[in-house]
Amino acid sequence: METIPAIKFGTSLVRVVLLCLFAMALLVAIAHAQTSEPVMVAIAHPATSEDTIPRSSLRAIFGMRLQKWPAETPVKVFVLRDDTLEHATFSKTVLQVFPHQLRMAWDRQVFSGQGQYPEQVGSTQEMLSRVASTAGAIGYVKASEVGQNVRVLKIR
Amino acid sequence: MCVYSRFARTTSCIALLGMLSLWATAARALDLLGGDFQLHGFASLTLVNTTDNNFFGQSDDQVSKDFREVGVNASWRVTPALQLSAQLLSRVAGEIDNGGVRLDYGLVDWAALSSEDGRGGIRLGRVKTAYGLYNTTRDVPFTRPSIILPQSIYFERTRNLTVSADGAELYFERYGESGMLSASFAYGQPQTDTDAAKVALVGLNRPGSVDSKLAPDLQVMYEGAGSRYRLAFTALRLDLRYRPGYGDVLMAGRFKLTPLIFSAQYNAEAWSLTSEYAFRRTSVDDFGPFFYNGKADGQSYYVQGTYRLAPQWEALVRYDAYYADKDDRDGKDFAAATRLPRFTRFAKDWTVGLRYDVTPQFMLRAEVHRVDGTGFLAAQDNPQPQALRRDWDIFMLQASFRF
Numbered sequence: 001m002e003t004i005p006a007i008k009f010g011t012s013l014v015r016v017v018l019l020c021l022f023a024m025a026l027l028v029a030i031a032h033a034q035t036s037e038p039v040m041v042a043i044a045h046p047a048t049s050e051d052t053i054p055r056s057s058l059r060a061i062f063g064m065r066l067q068k069w070p071a072e073t074p075v076k077v078f079v080l081r082d083d084t085l086e087h088a089t090f091s092k093t094v095l096q097v098f099p100h101q102l103r104m105a106w107d108r109q110v111f112s113g114q115g116q117y118p119e120q121v122g123s124t125q126e127m128l129s130r131v132a133s134t135a136g137a138i139g140y141v142k143a144s145e146v147g148q149n150v151r152v153l154k155i156r
Numbered sequence: 157m158c159v160y161s162r163f164a165r166t167t168s169c170i171a172l173l174g175m176l177s178l179w180a181t182a183a184r185a186l187d188l189l190g191g192d193f194q195l196h197g198f199a200s201l202t203l204v205n206t207t208d209n210n211f212f213g214q215s216d217d218q219v220s221k222d223f224r225e226v227g228v229n230a231s232w233r234v235t236p237a238l239q240l241s242a243q244l245l246s247r248v249a250g251e252i253d254n255g256g257v258r259l260d261y262g263l264v265d266w267a268a269l270s271s272e273d274g275r276g277g278i279r280l281g282r283v284k285t286a287y288g289l290y291n292t293t294r295d296v297p298f299t300r301p302s303i304i305l306p307q308s309i310y311f312e313r314t315r316n317l318t319v320s321a322d323g324a325e326l327y328f329e330r331y332g333e334s335g336m337l338s339a340s341f342a343y344g345q346p347q348t349d350t351d352a353a354k355v356a357l358v359g360l361n362r363p364g365s366v367d368s369k370l371a372p373d374l375q376v377m378y379e380g381a382g383s384r385y386r387l388a389f390t391a392l393r394l395d396l397r398y399r400p401g402y403g404d405v406l407m408a409g410r411f412k413l414t415p416l417i418f419s420a421q422y423n424a425e426a427w428s429l430t431s432e433y434a435f436r437r438t439s440v441d442d443f444g445p446f447f448y449n450g451k452a453d454g455q456s457y458y459v460q461g462t463y464r465l466a467p468q469w470e471a472l473v474r475y476d477a478y479y480a481d482k483d484d485r486d487g488k489d490f491a492a493a494t495r496l497p498r499f500t501r502f503a504k505d506w507t508v509g510l511r512y513d514v515t516p517q518f519m520l521r522a523e524v525h526r527v528d529g530t531g532f533l534a535a536q537d538n539p540q541p542q543a544l545r546r547d548w549d550i551f552m553l554q555a556s557f558r559f
Contacts, residue, residue: 053272054272054331054333055333056273056331056332056333056336057272057273057331059331059336059382060274060329060331060336065275065329065331066270066272066275066331067233067236067237067267067270067275068236068237068270070271070272072236074235074236075236082516083467083516095382096381096382097382097383098382098383098423098425100464101382101383101423104299104383105383107293107296107298107299108292108293108299110194110196110229110231111196111198111227111229111243111292111293111296111299112261112284112292112293113229113231113239113241113242113243113261113262113263113265113279113283113284114239114241114265114279114292115231115239116192116194116231116233116239117194117196
């Protein structure tokens with residue numbers, strides 16, 4: 001019978017510790033989200049007919065399904081490596097698709113003969129120059145790094 | 157019969173001729189089209205060990221290396237609306253498949269309709285069969301959740317019947333704010349020319365052959381909230397006929413198989429939950445007194461959870477159940493009629509697995525199965541039904557590479 005208060009004390013201690021841990025994790029997560037996630041924007045070749053695009057169409061373009069702009073120009077998709085912060089953030093916040101889901105969707109299409117992979121570029125500089133110089137090109141960069149020769153696509 | 161195969165042969169010939177005539181210019185296209193020509197492939201080697209029974213070769217208390225997959229594909233986007241693609245596949249799978257190179261798919265994809273809100277078109281040639289969530293890339297290790305797909309729905313034994321078909325597929329996709337709705341309807345000739353397809357239906361050492369009518373295949377899928385939810389329904393109909401050979405004890409029998417599959421998947425950032433349920437109506441008629449004729453409703457389902465422990469590590473747990481006849485789940489009636497073991501009519505499989513992506517191109521996997529029943533085992537690897545054991549375990553290690 002004497003052990004009951006001890007057990008009660010033990011369990012409540014565990015609960016308090018767990019609560020503190022969760023609170024800390026939450027704070028860390030919030031701080032993490034605030035400091036490290038850049039604001040990403042979709043960019044396109046300057047001659048593109050569109051200024052705005054529905055999120056669903058943007059998803060279909062980066063999902064390698066939609067192949068042409070309304071003005072019939074072929075779409076050319078550029079991406080960074082899957083493990084870059086820019087790619088992950090653009091996928092999650094702009095497309096609202098997890099990057100590994102995007103990769104699975106590409107794999108499923110390429111290996112069943114229904115589609116192709118987007119072209120991977122090595123850096124933000126290369127992304128900007130390729131999008132600026134390729135007709136129908138689409139890609140993404142940090143909002144702070146948008147250059148003169150590309151057009152920002154707003155989500156409609 | 158002739159009309160069906162002629163249709164199938166013509167469509168696949170058109171696709172192949174198209175591919176071949178363009179193949180010559182493919183190397184040049186690589187330069188000229190700046191990335192519109194792509195070449196990709198994969199290779200895998202799997203070690204299999206079982207405590208009893210043979211799975212992918214002689215695995216019973218031994219290590220079998222007879223599960224190997226190699227595939228190479230090429231695709232060329234000629235215009236935004238037109239893509240040509242083909243894949244060659246070689247598969248060693250115990251005594252079921254000897255590694256001979258086959259055309260896995262070879263097709264012309266014409267997206268005739270395309271707008272901001274969706275697209276629609278037709279695929280002609282040898283087209284992968286839409287069947288549940290995983291079938292179209294079932295031989296590509298990176299796209300599978302585990303070393304082997306849940307056998308209750310994606311049998312290795314009968315894969316040749318549902319892997320791809322020669323014919324045409326109409327498809328339609330609609331991109332909405334909440335998600336994507338897609339549908340496809342294929343009509344084509346399933347591949348029945350391999351020994352594996354025949355053995356799966358009529359057993360070992362039969363002198364006859366199997367052929368199939370054109371098979372319709374419908375799939376409707378909804379992917380909501382950026383693929384967080386994926387829901388699908390598939391209906392397929394196979395109508396197969398056996399042509400007895402010289403001195404055959406079997407008569408000209410007929411198989412009708414109608415699998416219906418309901419699929420659901422939920423994807424969170426770190427974990428996924430997937431479940432599929434299949435209902436298979438099977439009727440076997442006119443084979444004569446030396447065969448198990450009759451109707452049966454097969455039932456299969458699995459529930460699978462995967463968890464990403466770290467960016468390169470993923471763990472899997474799955475329960476997978478198969479019943480050849482839902483009104484004879486424990487196989488007693490079958491055993492009484494055939495004197496074969498009753499546990500050949502079901503399989504209940506608990507699986508745990510681990511995946512490690514060493515690099516984006518190189519993957520290692522380990523997997524353990526604890527199985528009750530032998531329902532999904534192939535006769536080619538287990539010719540003596542009396543030698544089968546009901547409770548058995550599988551251990552597998554796989555290395556795979558892609559480019």
